[in-house]
Amino acid sequence: xxxxxxxxxxxxxxxxxxxxxxxxxxxxxxxxxxxxxxxxxxxxxxxxxxxxxxxxxxxxxxxxxxxxxxxxxxxxxxxxxxxxxxxxxxxxxxxxxxxxxxxxxxxxxxxxxxxxxxxxxxxxxxxxxxxxxxxxxxxxxxxxxxxxxxxxxx
Amino acid sequence: xxxxxxxxxxxxxxxxxxxxxxxxxxxxxxxxxxxxxxxxxxxxxxxxxxxxxxxxxxxxxxxxxxxxxxxxxxxxxxxxxxxxxxxxxxxxxxxxxxxxxxxxxxxxxxxxxxxxxxxxxxxxxxxxxxxxxxxxxxxxxxxxxxxxxxxxxxxxxxxxxxxxxxxxxxxxxxxxxxxxxxxxxxxxxxxxxxxxxxxxxxxxxxxxxxxxxxxxxxxxxxxxxxxxxxxxxxxxxxxxxxxxxxxxxxxxxxxxxxxxxxxxxxxxxxxxxxxxxxxxxxxxxxxxxxxxxxxxxxxxxxxxxxxxxxxxxxxxxxxxxxxxxxxxxxxxxxxxxxxxxxxxxxxxxxxxxxxxxxxxxxxxxxxxxxxxxxxxxxxxxxxxxxxxxxxxxxxxxxxxxxxxxxxxxxxxxxxxxxxxxxxxxx
Numbered sequence: 001x002x003x004x005x006x007x008x009x010x011x012x013x014x015x016x017x018x019x020x021x022x023x024x025x026x027x028x029x030x031x032x033x034x035x036x037x038x039x040x041x042x043x044x045x046x047x048x049x050x051x052x053x054x055x056x057x058x059x060x061x062x063x064x065x066x067x068x069x070x071x072x073x074x075x076x077x078x079x080x081x082x083x084x085x086x087x088x089x090x091x092x093x094x095x096x097x098x099x100x101x102x103x104x105x106x107x108x109x110x111x112x113x114x115x116x117x118x119x120x121x122x123x124x125x126x127x128x129x130x131x132x133x134x135x136x137x138x139x140x141x142x143x144x145x146x147x148x149x150x151x152x153x154x
Numbered sequence: 155x156x157x158x159x160x161x162x163x164x165x166x167x168x169x170x171x172x173x174x175x176x177x178x179x180x181x182x183x184x185x186x187x188x189x190x191x192x193x194x195x196x197x198x199x200x201x202x203x204x205x206x207x208x209x210x211x212x213x214x215x216x217x218x219x220x221x222x223x224x225x226x227x228x229x230x231x232x233x234x235x236x237x238x239x240x241x242x243x244x245x246x247x248x249x250x251x252x253x254x255x256x257x258x259x260x261x262x263x264x265x266x267x268x269x270x271x272x273x274x275x276x277x278x279x280x281x282x283x284x285x286x287x288x289x290x291x292x293x294x295x296x297x298x299x300x301x302x303x304x305x306x307x308x309x310x311x312x313x314x315x316x317x318x319x320x321x322x323x324x325x326x327x328x329x330x331x332x333x334x335x336x337x338x339x340x341x342x343x344x345x346x347x348x349x350x351x352x353x354x355x356x357x358x359x360x361x362x363x364x365x366x367x368x369x370x371x372x373x374x375x376x377x378x379x380x381x382x383x384x385x386x387x388x389x390x391x392x393x394x395x396x397x398x399x400x401x402x403x404x405x406x407x408x409x410x411x412x413x414x415x416x417x418x419x420x421x422x423x424x425x426x427x428x429x430x431x432x433x434x435x436x437x438x439x440x441x442x443x444x445x446x447x448x449x450x451x452x453x454x455x456x457x458x459x460x461x462x463x464x465x466x467x468x469x470x471x472x473x474x475x476x477x478x479x480x481x482x483x484x485x486x487x488x489x490x491x492x493x494x495x496x497x498x499x500x501x502x503x504x505x506x507x508x509x510x511x512x513x514x515x516x517x518x519x520x521x522x523x524x525x526x527x528x529x530x531x532x533x534x535x536x537x538x539x540x541x542x543x544x545x546x547x548x549x550x551x552x553x554x555x556x557x558x559x560x561x562x563x564x565x566x567x568x569x570x571x572x573x574x575x576x577x578x579x580x
Binding site: 029124 | 245
């Protein structure tokens with residue numbers, strides 16, 4: 001079931017489109033904001049709320065990079081793997097994060113604290129290498145700086 | 155040297171709010187535009203020779219002139235700001251979105267007037283959370299003042315403007331992919347014609363315009379097309395936000411006269427190469443542009459001149475390749491991006507780019523054969539313009555085909571020595 005708050009927020013988005021279903025990406029974002037990810041049940045509930053099928057909503061949810069269809073940790077690290085960051089040492093930053101967290105890219109730490117994901121160019125190439133944690137940009141990374149940043153997310 | 159687009163941006167990195175924006179002369183151009191007929195605005199923008207800053211360089215005034223005007227035009231009409239800055243190596247629209255969101259909004263108000271659009275969307279990439287908050291705040295301020303919504307500036311016309319945060323996909327930056335995304339669909343490209351100017355968002359006439367392009371509009375209306383032309387060193391009007399990333403001393407983003415030579419950008423503004431590395435080449439305007447090398451450093455960075463040199467101005471933010479970085483590895487990184495972000499709509503793209511990535515990885519890891527170079531060239535041919543619905547695959551072929559031309563010896567050395575000379579240390 002969508003919570004009353006989720007329903008209200010999604011309803012507000014639908015008002016800005018001539019057809020109700022057009023708000024489905026906003027609806028997925030609303031649910032993910034509250035729950036961290038989008039479950040099969042949530043896909044079904046969004047579909048019902050917007051008057052379409054679960055398959056229709058799932059085809060959208062799986063197309064977009066920022067919609068998570070699997071559970072994630074309390075904090076989501078997205079490390080930029082695009083060209084400017086690659087030139088400036090992405091490989092080393094990724095390997096440091098993997099070793100530090102004990103996970104591969106795409107996995108969640110066993111304590112559920114962090115999920116490590118790749119992301120494309122974050123538009124801060126003059127400050128490469130970069131990553132975002134819970135939506136917050138961190139730039140000019142080096143291994144020591146990464147360690148300090150991780151400490152801030154419990 | 156005038157820098158109209160970035161002049162109001164605060165040095166402390168905070169956004170300029172509505173009151174400060176107006177004190178600095180903001181929203182005067184929008185007021186002036188409300189007294190102008192749509193055709194007059196379009197003519198002024200045409201005369202200015204403003205070309206789209208998203209990468210393709212299409213003349214802006216001409217694009218607007220395709221939208222049907224008057225009482226018989228289909229309604230509602232839409233104006234969409236493309237703030238889906240996902241081209242790797244590009245970080246110029248972020249500067250404007252975070253620094254001066256009211257300039258984006260004012261440009262949209264004027265553009266909406268020119269095409270008689272009553273609805274607008276700012277399409278922002280989902281990762282730009284700071285820009286999203288600032289645009290949200292600026293929209294609120296502008297609505298409170300009556301600059302957005304019903305009867306804006308007491309002109310009798312309405313303009314309802316809404317922020318949409320993207321679900322994240324490179325294809326959302328493509329004009330028709332963006333329209334599909336806004337409609338809540340997968341961001342596949344649409345067949346053209348019909349062009350969006352006639353049948354776009356929800357089948358209605360629509361203009362999609364890059365953020366930097368829109369930010370030029372208030373200044374053209376305020377100071378005139380002739381002034382705008384004179385800002386440029388060459389035929390393409392205005393200034394340009396240029397950028398540099400890679401192993402240069404001072405990577406960054408600068409507003410400079412359109413047509414500033416490559417060498418000046420690289421040596422004066424980016425501070426030259428870092429100590430211990432040599433320049434080998436660069437992608438002049440994002441990932442989907444052809445490499446240029448030392449022989450091109452005197453090329454003026456405008457649409458016409460860079461095209462003559464065999465590449466594209468693209469977004470104007472260059473990515474620099476140095477001699478301590480493997481060109482094969484760099485191109486592999488680029489093709490990995492394009493293969494991943496391909497939406498799967500056209501076969502040359504989803505199949506071709508995947509194979510390009512695989513072959514490049516084989517070469518990079520010492521498993522390449524001489525026939526692989528021919529295969530890569532074949533993929534470049536198959537992804538050429540005209541074989542796909544949109545420009546993703548042709549764009550992906552640009553760095554690949556030019557790398558095969560300028561760095562061929564490096565590819566051949568990988569194959570001959572069955573290893574990457576950079577990975578093992580030279």
